[in-house]
Amino acid sequence: MKTGFKLGAAAGGLMALSAFGAAAQDLPDTMVWTSYDVGSAGYAEASAIADAFGKEFGTRVRIQPSGSGIGRLQPLLQGRADYAFLATEAFFVSEGAFDFATPDWGPRALRAVAGRPAGITLIAAGDAGIDTVADARGKRIAFVAGNPSVNVKCEAILAFGGLTLDDVEVITFPTYAAAMSSMTRNESDATCTTPTTSQLYELAESPRGIHYAPLEAENAAGWEGLLKVLPIMGPSDEDVAAGLAEGEIAKMAAYRYPVITTTTEQTADEVYAFIKALDESYDLYKDGTATMSRWSLDISGRPAIDVPFHDGAIRYLKEKGIWTEEDDAWNAKRTERMDALLAAWEEFKPQNDGLSEDEFAEAWMARRAEVVAGLN
Structure with missing residues (x-):
């Protein structure tokens, strides 16, 4: 970036x-x-x-x-x-x-x-057979180790197509750059990122080519699924993207x-x-x-x-x-x-002080999910 x-x-x-x-x-x-x-x-x-x-x-x-x-x-x-x-x-x-x-x-x-x-969508190699997000089922999706910011956005975008992480093959790469360049090396089929990342220009010029899976604003069911995972995005029309012809629009999330x-x-x-x-x-x-x-x-x-x-x-x-x-x-x-989460935390923290750090995090994330589910 x-x-x-x-x-x-x-x-x-x-x-x-x-x-x-x-x-x-x-x-x-x-x-x-x-x-x-x-x-x-x-x-x-x-x-x-x-x-x-x-x-x-x-x-x-x-x-x-x-x-x-x-x-x-x-x-x-x-x-x-x-x-x-x-x-x-x-x-x-x-x-x-x-x-x-x-x-x-x-x-x-x-x-x-x-x-x-900032625009983002599922960005696929052109030869991967991923025209829509739903087509990513069974495909190799590049994630970044220790980078929840990138990974949770990809999880949300997959939900737009009715998919969960269990429906795809998650390939985790050690760095952001390695994940973004993995499609060019045919080590993955798609990832989620902004459309002007430098490695995507290399993909667009490679034999595999590039394709942007559309996140159409009128797809209400798709957006409902996406926002359940990450309620901080909205539809966006992007006209600046690697491999995108002048005058074309890619339907993304922002x-x-x-x-x-x-x-x-x-x-x-x-x-x-x-x-x-x-x-x-x-x-x-x-x-x-x-x-x-x-x-x-x-x-x-x-x-x-x-x-x-x-x-x-x-x-x-x-x-x-x-x-x-x-x-x-x-x-x-x-x-x-x-x-609601602040209130839940005030109750949760003193009740779970004896847990190890990993156990505490797992228990809190489960409690957080319960609180959020109760609001929907």
């Missing part, structure tokens, strides 16, 4: 020192954000926005990059960072899932400000990366000022990378997203005429789910 960055910024340094309109925006003089590592799309986009904040409002932003979800979350939850540019760890920590299914973590209450959509996330302790006025600045400085950063135009709030300020939107963000989005009654309903349902 790497991209170019046109607005130059020093790694982890203080961004954008000029001050042309800070008083009008009511932003703090300085802020700290966390993001993915230097060189990632998340870091490049956070840097471009930080640069714009400095030029437009005089706010200095220090970005703390980290290669792990825990490294991006800890400064935020400890009050040492104001905002975090997160990936799917925002959803996982809100559920206490995977790396966060431990006594030291568990579910945490986070709130979203905005999140840029998740959010990066998601600008904060805590419930951040006040509504503070978040309102932040998202207003994000909106008013858009023209300064929208060309920072190839995908930054998707930060327009009519795209990035609407569900579905990893965690509920912050009240301060909703206030501004309503003022702009972007937020709808349907968005309110989504946010209420997502908040109900988070609150």
Whole structure:
């Protein structure tokens, strides 16, 4: 997930020192954000926005990059960072899932400000006979060891076609790069990822070719199955993808990366000022990378997203005429789910303190599944 960055910024340094309109925006003089590592799309986009904040409002932003979800979350939850540019760890920590299914973590209450959509679907070798997701039955699907963010999205996409992991042959590769290149080497038939990953261009040019299994918006049953596994995605039409002819559209799902996330302790006025600045400085950063135009709030300020939107963000989005009654309903349902898991955790943790770490995680994930099932 790497991209170019046109607005130059020093790694982890203080961004954008000029001050042309800070008083009008009511932003703090300085802020700290966390993001993915230097060189990632998340870091490049956070840097471009930080640069714009400095030029437009005089706010200095220090970005703390980290290669792990825990490294991006800890400064935020400890009050040492104001905002975090997160990936799917925002959803996982809100559920206490995977790396966060431990006594030291568990579910945490986070709130979203905005999140840029990123397309994803089941991407198959052209000769694998996988025209639709349902055709993946019995095929070799590439997963990544220790990467639940990639793997759970693939599990959800398989559910779109009525499939579970038992219906396919899961081939686990040690690294993301190895999994993405495995189709070209004929070591797998399909995987799930974003359509501009570099290895997919190699697949498209290889004798096997490339095919995007469609996730059609009108397939209600398919989306119902997908969202039961991962309720943070929605339909997306993608026109930039490896091997996709100019003018063609691929029907995919969209998740959010990066998601600008904060805590419930951040006040509504503070978040309102932040998202207003994000909106008013858009023209300064929208060309920072190839995908930054998707930060327009009519795209990035609407569900579905990893965690509920912050009240301060909703206030501004309503003022702009972007937020709808349907968005309110989504946010209420997502908040109900988070609150139910937080309550379940408070009961579960003291009752299971004597378990080993693995036993504790297994028991909590089972309890989490029960809570979620009870909400549907």
